[in-house]
Amino acid sequence: xxxxASGGGLVQPGxxxxxxxxxxxxxxxxxxxxxxxxxxxxxxxxxxxxxxxxSTTGFGDSVKGRFAISxxxxxxxxxxxxxxxxxxxxxxxxxxxxPRALHTIVAVASQYDYWGQGTQVTVSS
Numbered sequence: 283x284x285x286x287a288s289g290g291g292l293v294q295p296g297x298x299x300x301x302x303x304x305x306x307x308x309x310x311x312x313x314x315x316x317x318x319x320x321x322x323x324x325x326x327x328x329x330x331x332x333x334x335x336x337s338t339t340g341f342g343d344s345v346k347g348r349f350a351i352s353x354x355x356x357x358x359x360x361x362x363x364x365x366x367x368x369x370x371x372x373x374x375x376x377x378x379x380x381p382r383a384l385h386t387i388v389a390v391a392s393q394y395d396y397w398g399q400g401t402q403v404t405v406s407s
Contacts, residue, residue, distance in 0.1 A: 283308035285398030287377045292404045293367055301362040303377030303398055311335075314382040315353060315360040318391055319373035319403075329375070331387035332360060340387045344370070367405045374400040 289301040303315065317329040330341040332351040339351050345364075353360040360377060378394035388394065 283313070283379050283396040285377050285379060285396055287375060287398040287401040290375060290401030290403045292406065294407050295368055295405055297367050297405070298363070298365045299367065299403060301364065301375055301377075301401060301403075303360045303362075305358045305360070305379060308379070308381075308396075310358040311355040312381050313379040314386055314388045315351075316378045316380075316388055316391075316394055317351065317360075317362045317375060318378060319371075319375045320400075321373040324373075326376075326391050327373070328389045328391065330362065331389055333385045333387050334382065335384045338385050338387050340389060342389075364403070367403075369405050372403060372405050374402050376400045 284306045286304045316331040318326050320326045328342045330351045332339045348366045350363040377398045379396040380394045
């Protein structure tokens with residue numbers, strides 16, 4: 283499975299961005315999709331995950347209530363909607379995939395099999 287993340291950029295505090303992740307080479311509808319981020323000097327952090335069916339989502343504490351995840355299994359795409367961005371959200375954002383049961387989500391980076399190349403998000407005034 284190949285993953286390609288896109289949509290990052292430079293925004294001001296309070297702005298929003300939508301990241302996209304395009305998947306190819308596998309049966310997308312059988313994969314849990316996750317988003318992680320890594321800031322300079324920090325460990326990779328769980329942002330959110332969505333089940334293969336799209337029925338279940340989960341988020342890291344630092345983004346709950348501000349971020350949302352969705353997926354389009356017909357287009358092999360997963361999206362991360364990021365609202366009310368803050369400087370602390372500055373990081374490289376990665377999408378990841380792992381095959382799991384229909385309504386499962388995964389919050390642990392080491393459990394993912396496939397990773398995209400990352401897209402930079404910078405929040406600064």
